[in-house]
Amino acid sequence: MKRTNEKFAEQFPTFQILNEEGKIVNEEKMPDLSEDELKELMTRMVYTRILDQRSIALNRQGRLGFYAPTAGQEASQLGSQFALEQDDFLLPAYRDVPQLIWQGLPLYKAFLWSRGHYVGSQMPEEVNALTPQIIIGAQYVQTAGVALGIKKRNEKRVAITYTGDGGTSQGDFYEGMNFAGAFNAPAIFIAQNNRFAISTPVEKQTAAKTLAQKAVAAGIEGIQVDGMDVLAVYVATKEARDRAVNGEGPTLIETLTYRYGPHTMAGDDPTRYRTEDLDSEWEQKDPLVRFRKYLEEKGIWSEDQENEIIEKAKADIKEAIKQADDTPKQKVTDLISNMYETLPANLQEQMEEYKAKESK
Template identity: 80%
Template sequence: MIDKTIVTKIEEMFKTFQVLNEEGQIVNQEAMPALSDDQLKELMRRMVYTRVLDQRSISLNRQGRLGFYAPTAGQEASQLGSQFALEKEDWILPGYRDVPQLIWHGLPLHKAFLFSRGHYVGNQMPEGVNALPPQIIIAAQIIQATGVALGLKKRGKKAVAITYTGDGGSSQGDFYEGLNFAGAYNAPAIFVVQNNQFAISTPVEKQTAAKTIAQKAIAVGFPGIQVDGMDILAVYAAVKEARDRAINGEGPTLIETITYRYGPHTMAGDDPTRYRTEELTNEWEKKDPIVRFRKFLEGKGLWSKEEEEKVIEQAKEDIKAAIKKTDETPKQKVTDLIDIMYENLPYNLKEQREEYVRKESK
């Protein structure tokens, strides 16, 4: 007979993992990661810097100086806490909102701007930066991450592949296929679902009947955990443990971070007031990851208003220099795209290239 209580029992196993509460107080001392004072301050520096980058990117987009842009404010703890737990040899397979992880993994800021403009140079990772360009197709990076992770395993590398999608991405077929394959082959992969409650505009309750996304890991045979995605220490601790498991041959992990994006889904016309209430946004603003971590650091005497102002000014200077370098990058031509498509051009593209050489020389 079908036991209807099994689902309930499973769901009760997935409690939200947290280290800091909304007031910046440690509520789980045993889970407190072993980070030095300098590392704690670096986490804060990165979150503040990234918030400024988000604000300036939105302004640049509105000025017509950037192209596609997906705001990140509210998700800094989820994004940066997870990246901070990685090593240089690890691979990142991001979604389109996950440019901050790429930047802190080594992608130059001007290349991030070029990606936004649709320039092919923005998709060219520098030597030594183990990452793929941001994936636009929803959840396609899940399958790719499984492949990269399996490649790392077959080569005997002590490294992992981490990938990100949103709660909407967890409804895609690629999501289930990628997780199942990773589980079957015990691949060193970390799958992060940043549950920001609404995908583009659909509430998570309408995405799935499951109470958590983390519990979906059970069906494919590996661990899952739901984490407070506004708590950077909880995110760091969860990803660090997942990485340790992976490089020790214990396979993949699914991590659901409960978070919230304060801005629209993208700057391409989305209006979040059509599907989110002001009361809900105000409630989540009280959980702001930067405010929470600031309280924690100030309580330890590790952070001040003056230090934060220095980070803000540095971010503004860096962004100004990066956008200048972006503007100075030669505009891409059709012949550029043809030249980088194949090592040996087929005859039909040779003909097209000759045609465009003539057009571009006028």
């Protein structure tokens, strides 16, 4: 079995286009992106890094609720989202708010979602997405269902979802992929392997050498990608999307990435389970540093450009948090009325009770 496992792993080498020095190592797979598109990718990563820093600060100030840091995972998140079309359906996990924002969710709504406000879960009409899933791995089953619906309607679009390495230990992960594979549904499953399911290292979660090889059991395509290389993630996702809309079925993409911060801001301390050496190793692979080197070498990126993006992000965040603060507070009656179209008798009684309290 050990030899079989190692043999499978050999079939899933890590796909890479840019190495840690920002040099092209796979010219054949270089995507056909214009200079403006390359700069847009970098813009989104810089903006998202600032958003992460400010969100952590806002959380510590008590101005945000639940928050899962994203620094280090920008290439995995935004490289994949950049390969999508506006009509595609996005089913994110709780760390994947950046993809929702770049798909069209207003920033102030992202802040309201963190606070648990129902307005934060109201997607704009042009954004095909569910709100971030808190239940680990549940979005994989939902994605299979959405993808089957897309197939039944003969639509040329895909359903895409994300989970962490911990999510691949859940039954929903296998069930969702198996269902999508059985029905040849247009789904893309992304497993962001940041090495720790909260504090449990991936080596203790599975005996498999790669997460990508788990696609074999479902009979679908699988690929392992350097998740710190935004171009490699973009290409892998774009190719998976092309296959899906052409009727060639789903794909599992494992992105090898790293979260620099804690699992969430709810008390996790990564220094208890990660070493300084491991942190330092992955800091050398920083997706922003790598891509910046590449763009600067091409002469299409500068420190001044980056500073402009940083200042814009700060201004946007300041305005968005003000808009979130100005949104009317959520009431208990809002919660009750949003849950039911026709209230059962027991909740009708409670509704009247809270209406009376809220009118005082």
